[in-house]
Amino acid sequence: MTNRTGRHFLQIPGPTNTPLPILAAIAKPTIDHRGPEFAKLGLEVLTGIRTIFKTSGPVIIYPASGTGAWEAALVNTLSPGDRVLMFETGWFATLWNKMAKRLGIEAEFIKGDWRSGVNADAIEARLAEDKAHTIKAVAVVHNETSTGATSNIAAVRRAIDNAGHPALLLVDTISSLGSIDYRHEEWGVDVTVGGSQKGLMLPPGLSFNAISDKAVAAAKKAKLPRSFWDWEDMLAINEKGFFPYTPSTNLLQGLSVAIQMLHEEGLDNVFARHDRAAEATRRCVHHWGLEIQCQNPQEYSSSLTAVRLPEGYSADGLRAEILTRCNMSLGNGLGPLADRVFRIGHLGDFHDLMVTGVLSGVEMGLRVCGIPHQSGGVEVAMNYLSGNARATAQAAE
Numbered sequence: 001m002t003n004r005t006g007r008h009f010l011q012i013p014g015p016t017n018t019p020l021p022i023l024a025a026i027a028k029p030t031i032d033h034r035g036p037e038f039a040k041l042g043l044e045v046l047t048g049i050r051t052i053f054k055t056s057g058p059v060i061i062y063p064a065s066g067t068g069a070w071e072a073a074l075v076n077t078l079s080p081g082d083r084v085l086m087f088e089t090g091w092f093a094t095l096w097n098k099m100a101k102r103l104g105i106e107a108e109f110i111k112g113d114w115r116s117g118v119n120a121d122a123i124e125a126r127l128a129e130d131k132a133h134t135i136k137a138v139a140v141v142h143n144e145t146s147t148g149a150t151s152n153i154a155a156v157r158r159a160i161d162n163a164g165h166p167a168l169l170l171v172d173t174i175s176s177l178g179s180i181d182y183r184h185e186e187w188g189v190d191v192t193v194g195g196s197q198k199g200l201m202l203p204p205g206l207s208f209n210a211i212s213d214k215a216v217a218a219a220k221k222a223k224l225p226r227s228f229w230d231w232e233d234m235l236a237i238n239e240k241g242f243f244p245y246t247p248s249t250n251l252l253q254g255l256s257v258a259i260q261m262l263h264e265e266g267l268d269n270v271f272a273r274h275d276r277a278a279e280a281t282r283r284c285v286h287h288w289g290l291e292i293q294c295q296n297p298q299e300y301s302s303s304l305t306a307v308r309l310p311e312g313y314s315a316d317g318l319r320a321e322i323l324t325r326c327n328m329s330l331g332n333g334l335g336p337l338a339d340r341v342f343r344i345g346h347l348g349d350f351h352d353l354m355v356t357g358v359l360s361g362v363e364m365g366l367r368v369c370g371i372p373h374q375s376g377g378v379e380v381a382m383n384y385l386s387g388n389a390r391a392t393a394q395a396a397e
């Protein structure tokens, strides 16, 4: 099991494949995080990352996984006993909800079906009932990585505004940032939570809070205990490009290159590349005759596709077979979807051959495991990708 031949295909929906230029930057010697060379790097990444979140305001960078930045978003803006409205899109929304409760927040959870995104009308209805404005924040996941459903954040913003409600808007964009269009400022988001290991193509270990003026003001009154996560210390010293404690110096070296790479390709091209890979994947899955977990085509995720297996077949068995034969890792089903669903990550650093390669591995796995399907899905994906590539080239001429 330990020495498989051939290159490993890391096709889980994060962590994603890290491109060589980023790995090379991370491999450079660690520099003095209080020295002059670091200040330049610090300012570069602290301003550069704003362009990825599409905000002119501050973005806090933590040496932590995404879960840390979830906690930071809550403890900086809320007080014990505050009410927060959340929506059950899937596993990640559930984990954030549990965390809020553990922190002593009254976290309401609007029930969802794990097959679609946030219902903005339900948010609006609940906020409209809350005449006394006891709800202090609405917290939702933009791209639910357990189901492959992307929610309309602009619609959630409108729901809050339509209800005339002052609640803060907190959004998790961990598996969409750098893969699916996201606009912190334009959508009026107060705290956006991001992570390094998905669309940003870095290894795990960095996470982010993009914050609005309203969030900074809320932090001045918020009474939940916090120390490591405190924005105030960060904001003060970030002005000079430094951090209050040792940052992940090498990951920041990588982040600087990741931001450059995203801009060299152009964010819109990055998003279009993800849309295209997702469409090719879905056409293939449909041809196989398998069901996609997300049931609303308008909410199909461009960064991953969760695929359901027919009753009586094991998704974990399929993944294990594919790992053994093809040295490829696919995402597992989370929570109630365990063994029912497998997830194909198509986000970060990839091209058409990787997309069709992944689909080939899955189709071979289906065959080997005797899972009923119509063969030829990869052909359908290739037709889409090659046809589309020609059309794109013609349009550019």
Ligand SMILES: *Cc1c(COP(=O)(O)O)cnc(C)c1O
Residues within 6 Å of the ligand: 014, 065, 066, 067, 068, 092, 141, 143, 144, 145, 172, 173, 174, 175, 195, 204
């Ligand atoms: C990956 C992910 C997380 C968790 O981040 P960690 O880095 O594992 O702590 C949270 N939310 C979403 C939507 C994710 O995809």
